[in-house]
Amino acid sequence: RALFQRSEMGRVRALLHLGLSKPILLPYIKPPSKLQELVLHGYAIDWAHISYVFQTMAYILQNEMRLALADRRNLDAVKSLGDVLAMAQSISTQQWGYSIAENVVLDTISPLEKEMPQFSARDCLELEKMLQSFVLRPPDLSTGVTMILQHTLPLMREIQNATQRDPNNIRVLIEPTDDTRKWERVSKETYDYLLRNPAQCKPLIDKAVLLVLGYFRKMQQVTHLPPWQRKIQPWKANTRESQIASMLITDRMTSFFLMANRYRARVLLVGIHVKLRRYQLEYGSFPESLSVLKLSPLYLNPDTGKPFPYAKKQNGYELGTIK
Secondary structure, three states: OOHHHOHHHHHHHHHHHHHHOOOOOOOOOOOOOOHHHHHOOHHHHHHHHHHHHHHHHHHHHHHHHHHHHHOOOHHHHHHHHHHHHHHHHHHOOOOOHHHHHHHHHHHHHHHHHHOHHHOOHHHHHHHHHHHHHHHOOOOOOHHHHHHHHHHHHHHHHHHHHHHHHOOOHHHHHHOOOOOOHHHHHOOHHHHHHHHHOHHHHHHHHHHHHHHHHHHHHHHHHHOOOOHHHOOOOOOOOOOHHHHHHHHHHHHHHHHHHHHHHHHHHHHHHHHHHHHHHHHHHHHOOOOOOHHHHOOOHHHOOOOOOOOOOEEEEOOEEEEOOOO
16 A cells, blocks of 8 residues: 555556557567577577566556455456456467466456455446456467467477587487476487487478478367367377477467466356356345356356356355366
């Protein structure tokens, strides 16, 4: 409270809200241009910095919301949450924005869920109205999948170019170390083969690129399905080229879809909490089941395609989440 009363903090908040009224574009980070940058995670450092900037912006909004909740200014808290969700929605489809958006939303929603029992019918109505635009607009994941592909292929080509310039570079790339554990997916047989035959790196990567392109085509088709029908096929790293391809994409796609589900689920769960609170205010108790609320199919659990688990308790209720 004391911090927010300082004049310089007032200027910071005014600038922040002015920025949030404009379109938000993440700065474009080029893939690493040198093998050393790839191995040393220079690319990841840039993204960590961008993530920190957006999380700091969200932290200010979160504290605005906490202060409003403490003062029982619930409508102001709802507005702060709306600002966070708008920022998260804007950056979620850009490059790696989903990971930033998910963290921002998870940190913001928790205090509001905790204070839901103090919300009036009017507060609930405003919060429902604000959430509705996010519930009705499922994110377009195809943009994120395309971004992952656009960053994966240049990395694979750089591996190829680096080993052509100096065959010893293959050792730098595939030799496992503490801070490059993802390269350990290359089997010892493939590792020894490439060290003995560095000239084979190019044809192997050519085959790996074809595997990656085929994999991404399948993933693009998956993005248009309901989230619970998106079956991410496990990557079969049973050949030399598939092991090389798996170094760059095995985790990225799976984590991308998991984050998308978690992000959407948290917004849906807040919407259900609000509807339960409104029901309690109108009827004096919580419903026996969620079916009483007549929820739209948009409120289904993104993991299962079924309603979220719900149980009425003596002093309230339990509402499940996603795995």
